[in-house]
Amino acid sequence: MNNMEKRNQTAFPGFLLLGLTEDSKLQPVLFSLFFFIYLVTIFGNMLIVLISISDSHLHTPMYLFLSNLSLNDICLSTSTIPKMLVNIQENNQSITYKGCLAQMSSVLIFCGMENCLLAVMAYDRYVAICHPLRYTVIMEPCFCVFLILLSLLSSVVDSLMHSLLVLRLPFCKHLEIPSFFCELPKMLKLACSDTLIDNILFYISSCIFAGIPLSGIVFSYIHIISSILRMSSSDGKHKAFTTCGSHLSVVSLFYGTGFGVYITSIIMDSSRKTAVASVMYSVVPQMLNPFIYSLRNREMKDAMRKFFSRIASFL
Numbered sequence: 556m557n558n559m560e561k562r563n564q565t566a567f568p569g570f571l572l573l574g575l576t577e578d579s580k581l582q583p584v585l586f587s588l589f590f591f592i593y594l595v596t597i598f599g600n601m602l603i604v605l606i607s608i609s610d611s612h613l614h615t616p617m618y619l620f621l622s623n624l625s626l627n628d629i630c631l632s633t634s635t636i637p638k639m640l641v642n643i644q645e646n647n648q649s650i651t652y653k654g655c656l657a658q659m660s661s662v663l664i665f666c667g668m669e670n671c672l673l674a675v676m677a678y679d680r681y682v683a684i685c686h687p688l689r690y691t692v693i694m695e696p697c698f699c700v701f702l703i704l705l706s707l708l709s710s711v712v713d714s715l716m717h718s719l720l721v722l723r724l725p726f727c728k729h730l731e732i733p734s735f736f737c738e739l740p741k742m743l744k745l746a747c748s749d750t751l752i753d754n755i756l757f758y759i760s761s762c763i764f765a766g767i768p769l770s771g772i773v774f775s776y777i778h779i780i781s782s783i784l785r786m787s788s789s790d791g792k793h794k795a796f797t798t799c800g801s802h803l804s805v806v807s808l809f810y811g812t813g814f815g816v817y818i819t820s821i822i823m824d825s826s827r828k829t830a831v832a833s834v835m836y837s838v839v840p841q842m843l844n845p846f847i848y849s850l851r852n853r854e855m856k857d858a859m860r861k862f863f864s865r866i867a868s869f870l
Contacts, residue, residue: 593640599842
């Protein structure tokens with residue numbers, strides 16, 4: 556292979572994000588829908604962060620982790636939706652190579668961070684319910700910050716590993732990504748060299764970053780449920796279930812949609828249908844999380860009423 560052919564393989568303008576549909580009549584509808592979803596996601600998650608900061612009763616490890624989860628959801632949505640909206644508005648499906656790589660890396664970081672934070676929040680509930688007398692000793696501020704930084708560091712390392720592997724891949728033709736953002740598995744399919752190592756590492760890291768946190772969550776909730784069933788007070792049982800209900804709903808939504816996308820990619824041949832399914836784990840959970848925590852959590856609802864009352868008093 557001569558130098559010109561090598562340059563043709565590696566030097567190209569970028570990729571084409573095919574989006575969810577080619578029907579031009581549906582583009583304005585999609586723009587309006589995703590613009591609304593993005594606004595709701597940003598507003599809802601920022602509201603959770605502001606309320607957690609402003610209310611002193613929420614200055615606990617549980618709401619520290621929840622605030623970081625909300626910030627992570629904002630970043631994850633911002634990694635994908637704005638570019639999709641710009642492409643629809645400009646009727647342009649292109650994304651540069653650097654832009655695609657940056658988007659892929661961001662999605663990997665924030666998806667990994669979401670996995671880790673959900674596991675950390677499950678551990679927090681485990682300590683609070685199973686070891687209430689030692690809760691303040693175990694979940695001290697420095698340890699909580701350490702768990703958050705460890706989650707971020709592990710996610711960044713995973714993303715960096717995949718990004719470096721993608722950087723060495725040559726892309727020569729068929730640069731169309733059948734999705735609305737740059738997904739690593741779909742990018743690997745576009746490479747014109749052997750991607751066996753990349754695919755093996757992707758599935759190994761997926762098992763690690765999904766399997767280990769999920770195992771930790773399952774382990775925590777087995778002990779939590781066991782402790783709740785041993786409680787003699789019905790009020791104590793109700794409070795414990797209420798405390799864990801929001802987190803369990805978010806976990807079910809995130810992992811349920813992710814598993815649904817995986818199953819859909821196996822049984823469906825249509826890449827368009829797979830792209831629509833990807834919306835369910837990359838957009839929908841981030842929008843619904845604030846509603847789940849605000850509607851199912853009494854402390855958050857009380858803090859929200861106080862927050863809006865203070866705002867109303869200033870107007």
